[in-house]
Every structure is written in C-alpha cells, then in structure tokens.
Amino acid sequence: MSESVQTADIAVTADSVSDADLLDLTADAVRAAGSVLRERFGEVAAYRTREELMGALAANDDAALAVLRPRLTGLRPGAGWVEDELDGGALPPGEWWVVDPAEGNVNHLHALPEWAVTATLVRDNRPQLTAVHLPLTGETYTALAGAGARLDGRPLHVSPTADLGLGLVATSQARPDEDEDVVRRIGSSITAMLSDALVVRVAVPATLHLLNVAAGRLDAFWQFAGARADLLPGALLVTEAGGRITDTQGRPWTPQSESFLAAAPGVHAQAVTTLSR
Structure with a gap:
C-alpha cells in the first residue's frame, strides 16, 4: 500500500x-x-x-x-x-x-x-x-x-538475567516467502541459540515477543530482515523498559538494518557473540 x-x-x-x-x-x-x-x-x-x-x-x-x-x-x-x-x-x-x-x-x-x-x-x-x-x-x-x-x-522493566545460558530467547519469521539466504540465516541462528540459551521460542508475530522482552519475561529477541510495523513498536517498548536495541552484530539498529536484536543488557553481548557465529 x-x-x-x-x-x-x-x-x-x-x-x-x-x-x-x-x-x-x-x-x-x-x-x-x-x-x-x-x-x-x-x-x-x-x-x-x-x-x-x-x-x-x-x-x-x-x-x-x-x-x-x-x-x-x-x-x-x-x-x-x-x-x-x-x-x-x-x-x-x-x-x-x-x-x-x-x-x-x-x-x-x-x-x-x-x-x-x-x-x-x-x-x-x-x-x-x-x-x-x-x-x-x-x-x-x-x-x-x-x-x-x-x-x-x-x-515495565527488562530482565536482570546476566547469563544467556539461563535465558529464554525468541525469534520470528519476518514475512512469508523469505529470500533463501534469509531462511538459511534464520536456521543457523536458531541452531546457535539452541546451543547457548536455555530455551528458544520460534513463532510469529515479532511484536508479542518484544512485549515479553520489555516485560522481563524473555531475555532476548532477534530477527533477520523485518518490517517497520513489526519492529518499531517493540523497539520503543524495549528501549524504554531498559533494554538494548542493535542489529545482530551489535551495531546501532535503524529500519534499514538487515537484522534486529532486542535484549536485556546482561545478555546482549552474549547474544551478539552467538548470532555472529
């Protein structure tokens, strides 16, 4: 539209x-x-x-x-x-x-x-x-x-968790019919998080995961690609609840970024390391 x-x-x-x-x-x-x-x-x-x-x-x-x-x-x-x-x-x-x-x-x-x-x-x-x-x-x-x-x-306040190994994390599919390269990145990132985090949740939509990060119920959420409507609301909520918003490499996130990471401060660096593999 x-x-x-x-x-x-x-x-x-x-x-x-x-x-x-x-x-x-x-x-x-x-x-x-x-x-x-x-x-x-x-x-x-x-x-x-x-x-x-x-x-x-x-x-x-x-x-x-x-x-x-x-x-x-x-x-x-x-x-x-x-x-x-x-x-x-x-x-x-x-x-x-x-x-x-x-x-x-x-x-x-x-x-x-x-x-x-x-x-x-x-x-x-x-x-x-x-x-x-x-x-x-x-x-x-x-x-x-x-x-x-x-x-x-x-x-709302994000989680105080400081060990990704004790963390509940989540990801989401940005859109149907994703590019094959994005699909492969999603799969490899889930595999990496299954090794490093306590529990990995995979479901749509992104916003509901981000609500849970802002409320301290989840410790991190990441997504590749993505749209403004499914990331902007949660990005503001997580930021204002004390969380960190970057891309998966730890760089500042903008709506033009190719990836997105929202995390409690205590696990953000560990999440970046996991997703950078």
Missing part, C-alpha cells in the same frame, strides 16, 4: 495536545479497533487457495482500519500513514503513523491467541510513542520516548 498522507474529515486541535495525552488517545484507538477484531475471532477461517487466504487477511485489516484510520488521522491530520505491515526501510522526514491493524493476523484466522493491534507515531524516523493492545487479554502496552514503558499503567 502506498505511503500517502491521509487527512481526517474533521481536523481536531491535536497540535496543542501533549505527547502523553496523544499516547492515551492512541491507546484508546487501538483498544477500539481491537474490540472489532475480537468480535471476528473464534473459528478457524476456511480457505483453499492463497487468494482466499489473502482475502481473509485483508478483511480483518479493513475492519480494524475502519476504526483506526479516522481516529489516528484526526489526532494528527498532517501525519503520513503506513499500514502495509511488510514495508521496511526509512521513512521521509516528518511524522508518520506506522500501523499494524492486525499484528499476527494469520494467528487470528487460525483461532490462535497471539495477535494484537499496534499504532506507532514516528518522527523523523524515530518512534515517539506506541500503543499495542491485546484484545483477548485486555492488556495495553504503551511507551513514550524518554518517559518509560508501561503495561496498563504499570512500569
């Missing part, structure tokens, strides 16, 4: 709203969209072809976007809008809403509980605020740059 600027029918006076208030309103928006998806959840979707699968995924996206788009564009009428969850790379200067209306959409269609609604406001390629709502549990994770990360208002 194109990265075009969308304008609300009725502009609100959002320019005078503080970022903290804007975050609260963003959280309201993802909760409202989550309610729509929750009503659509329960039965395994029937599909026989790739086209039917894509149609079912798009129907979920459209149902959530019907709520998200007018609310968020009303809050920031001049902000750009990105809703393609597979898009990557840098954004043009200015403000952009990076939205995943059904993060983990394929899980939703298979009646699995690991899915969410996310909205992140990016300013000049830096995530400024994010809200992630899990409709089945009612939990809402939020983060504001420089002001911490929270779960339903309670501060």
Whole structure:
C-alpha cells in the first residue's frame, strides 16, 4: 500500500495536545479497533487457495482500519500513514503513523491467541510513542520516548538475567516467502541459540515477543530482515523498559538494518557473540 498522507474529515486541535495525552488517545484507538477484531475471532477461517487466504487477511485489516484510520488521522491530520505491515526501510522526514491493524493476523484466522493491534507515531524516523493492545487479554502496552514503558499503567522493566545460558530467547519469521539466504540465516541462528540459551521460542508475530522482552519475561529477541510495523513498536517498548536495541552484530539498529536484536543488557553481548557465529 502506498505511503500517502491521509487527512481526517474533521481536523481536531491535536497540535496543542501533549505527547502523553496523544499516547492515551492512541491507546484508546487501538483498544477500539481491537474490540472489532475480537468480535471476528473464534473459528478457524476456511480457505483453499492463497487468494482466499489473502482475502481473509485483508478483511480483518479493513475492519480494524475502519476504526483506526479516522481516529489516528484526526489526532494528527498532517501525519503520513503506513499500514502495509511488510514495508521496511526509512521513512521521509516528518511524522508518520506506522500501523499494524492486525499484528499476527494469520494467528487470528487460525483461532490462535497471539495477535494484537499496534499504532506507532514516528518522527523523523524515530518512534515517539506506541500503543499495542491485546484484545483477548485486555492488556495495553504503551511507551513514550524518554518517559518509560508501561503495561496498563504499570512500569515495565527488562530482565536482570546476566547469563544467556539461563535465558529464554525468541525469534520470528519476518514475512512469508523469505529470500533463501534469509531462511538459511534464520536456521543457523536458531541452531546457535539452541546451543547457548536455555530455551528458544520460534513463532510469529515479532511484536508479542518484544512485549515479553520489555516485560522481563524473555531475555532476548532477534530477527533477520523485518518490517517497520513489526519492529518499531517493540523497539520503543524495549528501549524504554531498559533494554538494548542493535542489529545482530551489535551495531546501532535503524529500519534499514538487515537484522534486529532486542535484549536485556546482561545478555546482549552474549547474544551478539552467538548470532555472529
């Protein structure tokens, strides 16, 4: 989908709203969209072809976007809008809403509980605020740059684990039909982590793993390639919860990076060593 600027029918006076208030309103928006998806959840979707699968995924996206788009564009009428969850790379200067209306959409269609609604406001390629709502549990994770990360208002902190051998780590598949080289890198990295970490979890979507890193339930998460929508929300949450965000070589991460690593400080260097093999 194109990265075009969308304008609300009725502009609100959002320019005078503080970022903290804007975050609260963003959280309201993802909760409202989550309610729509929750009503659509329960039965395994029937599909026989790739086209039917894509149609079912798009129907979920459209149902959530019907709520998200007018609310968020009303809050920031001049902000750009990105809703393609597979898009990557840098954004043009200015403000952009990076939205995943059904993060983990394929899980939703298979009646699995690991899915969410996310909205992140990016300013000049830096995530400024994010809200992630899990409709089945009612939990809402939020983060504001420089002001911490929270779960339903309670501060989040990454794990104090200092030994990767005692750590729970996770990875995810960035997108279907990955390039063969990326697939091989994923496989070799899982093998390396199976040797060095206590437990390795492999599942989609990335955002839910990153919530668990921010909350101290997981010690590290890594992924090769990736898109803005599945990494930016978690990157801000983990950073504000005290974690470290780099690529898998330990270099500063940007949306243009070819890999991603989020880890508790105590295991970050060990994770880099493992993933660099």
